Amino acid sequence: MSDANAHRRQRTNAGRAAASGIVRALIPIVAIGLAAAPSAMAQSRGELLYTTHCVSCHTTQMHWRDKRSAKDWSSLKFQVRRWQDAVSLGWSDSDIQEVARYLNESIYRFEQGDASRSSLRVPTGLSRELDG
Ligand code: HEC
Numbered sequence: 001m002s003d004a005n006a007h008r009r010q011r012t013n014a015g016r017a018a019a020s021g022i023v024r025a026l027i028p029i030v031a032i033g034l035a036a037a038p039s040a041m042a043q044s045r046g047e048l049l050y051t052t053h054c055v056s057c058h059t060t061q062m063h064w065r066d067k068r069s070a071k072d073w074s075s076l077k078f079q080v081r082r083w084q085d086a087v088s089l090g091w092s093d094s095d096i097q098e099v100a101r102y103l104n105e106s107i108y109r110f111e112q113g114d115a116s117r118s119s120l121r122v123p124t125g126l127s128r129e130l131d132g
Contacts, residue, residue, distance in 0.1 A: 045095075046102030053089055054099070063107045073110040076100050 043051075063070070070076035077100040084091040084099070091099075104110055 044098065044102055046098035046100070047106070049091070049095055050099050050102055053087065054083065063103060070103075070108060070110075073100075073104065073112045076104055076108055076110060 070079045077096060080100040080103065081091075081096050084096060089095075101112075104112065
């Protein structure tokens with residue numbers, strides 16, 4: 001076996017080792033991506049908006065405190081509107097609605113004025129009937 005051959009083999013092995021190193025490094029990333037994908041998709045728009053824009057200042061603790069300012073569904077919506085306004089997000093009514101609904105369904109559990117539209121409680125067909 002010539003020196004040149006041995007050298008080439010060494011280089012290929014090094015290349016292969018590097019390549020498999022990259023593959024090995026990518027596996028956890030891909031695995032995390034796959035694991036995260038379904039839950040990211042299961043996240044509602046309201047939850048996504050809230051976690052993106054609102055949790056910087058308050059944890060859910062804020063919504064559990066004794067003297068909370070959201071006392072019912074409409075004051076909750078008012079607070080959400082007020083806070084998105086305070087941080088100049090320019091949310092549409094439906095964004096506000098989605099976030100208020102997310103907070104309500106995960107924390108407050110107020111009786112919603114428009115409960116018939118709640119995705120959690122009333123099946124779509126029925127809610128369409130109720131909406132007329
Ligand atoms: C700049 C920091 C900050 C940001 C950003 C912020 N909040 Fe708040 N939030 C607060 C503080 C402080 C309070 C409590 C103020 C009070 O007692 O009136 C509060 C209170 C609330 C309440 C009332 C809680 C209760 O029941 O008493 C709601 C609802 C709320 N925030 C929603 C939001 C939403 C939705 C967003 C994102 C658009 C948001 N907040 C972003 C600081 C913030």
